[in-house]
Amino acid sequence: MVKGKKKSNEPSGRKITLKMAKNALKVTVDGKRRLDLSNMAIATFPKCILKLCDVEELDLSRNLLKKIPDTIDKFVNLRSLDLHSNHLEQVPATIGRLHNLYSLNLCNNHLTTSGLPHELGLLRNLRILNLGMNRIETLPPPVAALKELQELGLFNNLLTHLPKCIQNLPKLQRLNFKANPILPDESPEVDRIQRVECLYLVREDCLCTDCLKRCKEEREKLDSRMSAASTLKKSIFAGLITPNSVAQENQAIWR
Structure with missing residues (x-):
């Protein structure tokens, strides 16, 4: 300087x-x-x-x-x-x-x-x-x-x-x-x-530490809900061929 x-x-x-x-x-x-x-x-x-x-x-x-x-x-x-x-x-x-x-x-x-x-x-x-x-x-x-x-x-x-x-x-x-x-x-x-x-x-x-932590927690909750919904869907339609069911389910969750 x-x-x-x-x-x-x-x-x-x-x-x-x-x-x-x-x-x-x-x-x-x-x-x-x-x-x-x-x-x-x-x-x-x-x-x-x-x-x-x-x-x-x-x-x-x-x-x-x-x-x-x-x-x-x-x-x-x-x-x-x-x-x-x-x-x-x-x-x-x-x-x-x-x-x-x-x-x-x-x-x-x-x-x-x-x-x-x-x-x-x-x-x-x-x-x-x-x-x-x-x-x-x-x-x-x-x-x-x-x-x-x-x-x-x-x-x-x-x-x-x-x-x-x-x-x-x-x-x-x-x-x-x-x-x-x-x-x-x-x-x-x-x-x-x-x-x-x-x-x-x-x-x-672009996120501060608190915001990043909160976003990750929300992401984990969403992943958990999607996993649970997928498991439930499979148990209900076990043995059936339903090619569009997963797509419809994911669309409903993301809405």
Whole structure:
């Protein structure tokens, strides 16, 4: 190291150039421009992509991002923003200016309740909001203003009760609040909502130690259920030729 030169405090990570970002541009089947910078070991939000702020979809998932800058509001046409599996502790208030946002995925970060801005309530066109696998204890009251919200993920958080604002979301159809330290409130307002589980495919080296351990335990449980189901099936149909039975059984389990 050169004498007198200060060590940089910037997090290490891959640097994205404008040329790389342009090469990552894609067009979806429905004609939307999508900028896919997922799983590229990015630790700092690439300022160069502000020159591509007319995209409708932005995917920065499975990176090392700790912060999203206030300039995220430059993406005025954005309909889908995917930031899952990063190290975010806070969401900038300027996200509330993305009035065209349809889907926001913040799953698997380090977000707490204080890291969620009240400006989330300004996303009046939002249909899908995923806050699963964070450290959230409750939701900010302005979430009740998301009258178009249809899907909400709150699984694997620190909720001790189901947020009351959920009952004020008239179009909410799918809700996942599994693996929180609460007993679900079996009220009619909750019963009308379909409870779902989400599946994400990631590499093992993208998971923390606790998450990896939990995934392996779930995998072992699934393998055990499949083995038991297969044994039961064989005992029932012993001696019969049923070439499609195993395929149908596996399909039912994976559904």
